[in-house]
Structures are given as structure tokens and as C-alpha cells.
Amino acid sequence: MQIELFHDTSTATFSYVVFDEQTGDALVIDPVMDYDLPSSTVSRESVDRIEALLRRKNLKLHMILETHAHADHMSGAQFLKDSHPDAILAIGEKITEVQKLFRPVFNLSNDFPVDGSQFDRLLSDGETVQAGSIEFRVIATPGHTPACSSYLIGDALFAGDTIFMPDLGTGRCDFPAGSAERLYHSIRDGIYSLPDETRIFVGHDYPPEGRDVQGETTVGIQKQANKQLPAGRTLEQFVKFRTERDATLRTPKLLFSAVQVNIAAGQIPHTSAAGEPFLKMPVHGLPKLRSTPIRDRDPKLAVDLVDDGALLLDVRSDQEFQEGHIPGALHIPHDQVADRILELPACTQTIVVYCRAGGRAEMAKAVLVERGFCRVMNLGGIDDWPKSI
Numbered sequence: 001m002q003i004e005l006f007h008d009t010s011t012a013t014f015s016y017v018v019f020d021e022q023t024g025d026a027l028v029i030d031p032v033m034d035y036d037l038p039s040s041t042v043s044r045e046s047v048d049r050i051e052a053l054l055r056r057k058n059l060k061l062h063m064i065l066e067t068h069a070h071a072d073h074m075s076g077a078q079f080l081k082d083s084h085p086d087a088i089l090a091i092g093e094k095i096t097e098v099q100k101l102f103r104p105v106f107n108l109s110n111d112f113p114v115d116g117s118q119f120d121r122l123l124s125d126g127e128t129v130q131a132g133s134i135e136f137r138v139i140a141t142p143g144h145t146p147a148c149s150s151y152l153i154g155d156a157l158f159a160g161d162t163i164f165m166p167d168l169g170t171g172r173c174d175f176p177a178g179s180a181e182r183l184y185h186s187i188r189d190g191i192y193s194l195p196d197e198t199r200i201f202v203g204h205d206y207p208p209e210g211r212d213v214q215g216e217t218t219v220g221i222q223k224q225a226n227k228q229l230p231a232g233r234t235l236e237q238f239v240k241f242r243t244e245r246d247a248t249l250r251t252p253k254l255l256f257s258a259v260q261v262n263i264a265a266g267q268i269p270h271t272s273a274a275g276e277p278f279l280k281m282p283v284h285g286l287p288k289l290r291s292t293p294i295r296d297r298d299p300k301l302a303v304d305l306v307d308d309g310a311l312l313l314d315v316r317s318d319q320e321f322q323e324g325h326i327p328g329a330l331h332i333p334h335d336q337v338a339d340r341i342l343e344l345p346a347c348t349q350t351i352v353v354y355c356r357a358g359g360r361a362e363m364a365k366a367v368l369v370e371r372g373f374c375r376v377m378n379l380g381g382i383d384d385w386p387k388s389i
């Protein structure tokens with residue numbers, strides 16, 4: 001088995017090609033799609049370097065493995081899938097947790113699957129996988145993200161951002177659902193239980209002054225010399241250190257662009273009406289949108305608003321809704337509005353809420369206003385609606 005390392009200097013990311021020269025079978029770990037942020041342009045130089053090796057060695061690409069949904073670069077998996085359509089794109093099965101977490105962050109619609117189905121295969125902890133003649137074991141190493149997986153191929157562990165070179169330490173744990181405690185166990189109980197001579201290939205390197213970029217170390221060296229988590233460190237010591245350190249770290253430059261692409265298996269998850277690919281970013285720090293008062297219980301105004309595109313929301317029970325409702329109304333029982341808020345359109349959309357007499361509509365309205373919906377009217381009861389039902 002041979003390992004070829006590729007380094008993307010702009011994101012300090014390592015991608016790896018693992019191949020069997022005898023059989024010509026290969027897999028790729030963590031390919032990078034180049035992205036120029038100022039011009040929002042993607043390109044494939046990094047993937048082309050991998051492709052050149054595959055061609056030069058006449059390799060068949062069986063699998064593309066992601067160690068996790070990266071926050072610092074976009075995955076180049078789709079470029080590779082384009083030229084190797086049979087290659088299986090795989091990631092740790094807990095990617096579903098990351099998708100659930102981030103779908104609302106990127107205002108992705110409910111059509112965006114959170115079952116990992118954008119990937120060809122989801123890998124579970126301890127599973128052994130065959131990629132042509134190459135066999136590897138999946139070791140779940142959560143902590144940096146809940147979905148981090150490391151891949152053990154022969155004596156080589158591809159650890160992603162779980163652990164870095166010994167003079168750097170470990171991955172950060174402050175992304176949503178990251179956990180210093182879980183990272184500690186992933187390293188101490190997982191990686192450090194492998195034989196000392198196991199080689200570790202890391203996902204990034206940010207070498208200190210005077211050291212060249214390196215991607216390879218060993219379990220034995222890490223246990224001795226990892227600056228942040230040597231074998232003797234206690235859980236309490238590590239969690240305290242990691243938490244304090246993470247509080248000082250800056251948000252990665254490509255966090256928002258990268259994560260929305262990587263939870264979609266390297267695809268751009270939004271398109272314009274004309275089918276053009278788009279990224280979407282949340283904006284933080286603004287004062288909360290102020291509610292624009294709309295007079296409640298004004299049926300004529302309600303009709304005008306609905307004619308102008310306002311959403312009618314029926315918050316009565318399932319049975320009441322089935323027995324009759326205002327045509328076109330969306331139905332969410334009042335006590336489910338908070339949990340099902342993502343089924344509603346953007347918070348700038350005007351919403352007209354009704355129930356039987358106006359009480360439940362008032363409660364639903366309070367939830368909507370609290371969640372940032374700025375134009376909400378309580379119509380009152382269904383019988384107040386002047387049009388025929």
C-alpha cells in the first residue's frame with residue numbers, strides 16, 4: 001500500500017491518495033475544491049493534481065472518504081465523482097447530526113435531506129470496508145465534530161482534524177456539537193490504544209516558525225509528545241485547556257461557505273430561480289428585527305394581506321382542520337409551532353394566524369414574534385374570515 005500526500009497551501013489541508021500499486025486500486029481522502037472567496041469562484045487545481053497521479057499510475061478510484069464535514073475548505077469530492085462516477089463517496093454516519101444542526105443555520109429548506117443521503121455510503125464505527133484490494137477500518141473519533149471518523153488502513157491512520165502534529169496538539173472543539181470531552185476519549189481510548197508504531201496522517205498542518213509542513217507522525221510520538229494531549233493528561237486538564245484555547249480562536253475564513261457545501265457532500269446546496277448555484281450566509285450581530293404592528297382581528301385587512309401573498313396559518317387541532325379550513329391555509333397546531341418553525345417561510349413573510357376563537361392564535365403569534373417574525377396578525381376565529389369556506 002502506498003500513500004501520496006497532497007497539500008493545499010491556501011487552506012493548509014492535506015488530501016491523501018492511498019493505492020495498491022499491484023492491483024491499481026485506490027481511494028482518496030479529503031479532496032479539496034479550490035475556492036476564491038473574493039470572487040466566489042471554485043476551481044479544481046487541487047483535484048487535478050490528484051487526477052494526475054491517478055492517471056500516471058493508472059489507478060482505479062474506488063472510494064472517496066471524508067473524515068468529517070470540514071469548516072475550512074470545500075470538499076472536492078464532486079469533481080472526482082464527475083470523472084470517476086463509480087467511486088463511492090463515504091463519510092461517518094453521524095453526518096446526519098451535523099446536517100440536522102446546520103440545516104436551519106443555512107436556511108436550507110425542509111427538502112434538504114438530513115439522512116446523509118447526499119453521500120453514497122455512511123460508515124459506522126468499527127466497520128471494515130473493502131475498496132478494491134484496499135481494506136480499512138472505520139474508527140469514529142467524535143469531538144472536533146460529532147461526525148468525525150478516522151480510517152485505519154494497514155498501519156496508517158487518517159485522523160482528519162482529530163489530532164495534529166505533536167507540536168500543535170488536537171483539533172478545536174467549539175463548533176456546534178463539538179465536545180472536548182468526546183475528543184479526549186476519541187484520542188485517549190481510541191487512537192492511543194493503537195500500536196505505537198501506527199502512522200498517523202493528519203488533516204492539516206500549521207507549522208510553527210522554523211518547521212516544514214508535515215503530515216505524518218506516529219501514535220508513539222503523540223503519546224509522548226502531543227503538546228495538548230499526551231498520554232498522561234487527565235480529562236479535566238484537557239477539557240479546561242481546550243475550552244479556554246477554543247475561546248481565543250478565530251472563526252475559520254471559509255466556515256459558512258464550506259460547511260453548507262460539505263454537509264451537502266460537496267455540492268452547492270442553493271440554486272437561484274434560474275438554476276444558478278448560490279451560497280447563503282447568516283448575518284450575525286444585527287439588532288433583532290422589530291415587529292411591525294398589524295392590527296389584529298381585522299378580517300378585511302386579513303383578506304388584503306392574503307391577497308398580497310401573506311401566509312394563512314391555521315393553528316387548530318388536526319380534527320378541526322380536517323372538518324374544514326380556509327382554502328390555502330397551512331396547518332400547524334398551536335402547540336407545535338415552536339418545534340415546526342422551519343416549515344414556515346422566511347421571517348419577513350407576513351403571516352395571518354387563526355384558530356376557533358382567537359386564543360390559540362394569540363399564543364402562536366407570540367411564538368412567531370419571539371422567533372423573529374415581524375409581521376403577524378391574529379385574525380381571530382375561522383368564522384371571522386369573510387370569504388366562503
Ligand SMILES: [Fe+2]
Nearest residue numbers: 070071072161
Ligand atoms: Fe475540520
